Amino acid sequence: MEIWFQKLIDVTAVARTREMFNEALTELARELGFEYYAYLNLQPVGTFAVSNYSPEWQDRYFSKSFSEIDPVVLIAKSTMRAFTWSSENTRKVRSRRVRQFYLDAAGFGIRSGITIPVATAFRRMAMLTIAGTVRNSVRWAMMMKRRESSHGYRERTSGPAPGWT
Template identity: 35%
Template sequence: MKTWLRNLMDATSVMTTTRAIFDLVMLSTKELGFEHFSYIHVDATNLSRLTTLSNFPPQWQARYLEGRYDAFDPVLSRARQCAHAFLWNGEELLRGSRASIRKMFIEAYDLGIRAGVAIPFETGLRGRGIFMLTTADPHRLQSLKLDPVLSVNAVTLLHARIEACAAELPSSPIPDLSGRQAMTLKWSAEGRTMRDIAKIENTSYSNVHFHLINAKKALRADTLPQATAVATKLGLI
């Protein structure tokens, strides 16, 4: 998981829009073999200021809020009490649990949320948050080796970029690049060939070509050097 976390940090550092961050994390989640991710941050100075970013099924997000599952969710409870990343398995948490928790996990199971990785993090002014990856296959956790320090560093950087994007109010429309478009364009700007980028990003040559073509279209550039110049000037990479 160390390589995945480092790649996430590299990519996150050049993201300039919330959409790009969402695209990036969703694709990265699937590359690691998980289906869903969730980022939640609570500002301790203003408890009504809750920031979330997630690709959980809408019906699960609605049930979670309506049922106020956050009040007794054992994964969330553990995240509030510890400061390091941990793995969780719904089957283990169900044993000896009360009816409300069993109901919550049964609903989660129906939507393929059965196990996962949780990474709690702290921010300034006693703010707290959690980043989570979930899977329908608990066996997926067996091959994972968590790095507590790198996990927190990666998620804290992700939080910082999300906060920065939310605070930016551009005076004029800026082209919106997806996470993959921005990342491939960044590597290209550093002189990497498409084959180099494919190897670095663990993807195919055709995928790199696809993202660069779409990046040029989004930036209304005729050539790749022109696209990287425009993206650099606009602060997109």
């Protein structure tokens, strides 16, 4: 995992174009067994996003203002720690809009992932998510737990949340 993080740091330092960034993040997501990635930089005057999610999902996400209800975004903002997430238990969600969000995301193959929040300038936040099937999220949650116990820091493992991430 440390090698993967070093590759991520290297990619952000050397990618000169959006296309280079796109290609590198797609490859990094695949190395971990995930199909998708999304980098989301949340700003008060707009959101910058780079992702390999389908254009239809990205259009839907922004047109429906899903970043306001996306549990992954909300957890990232509140914890500022890396965490895994899954949409397996969406029936427990009270909000009809959030349940519909889960269904929509799952329809585009976004069911689980790992999200890494990043503090940016002026107390803002960006986040990188790699996402795909539930199986991968469970595997990585176990690896992150082992890493937590061996390195003395905590990552949060969340419940339902198939968002943008």
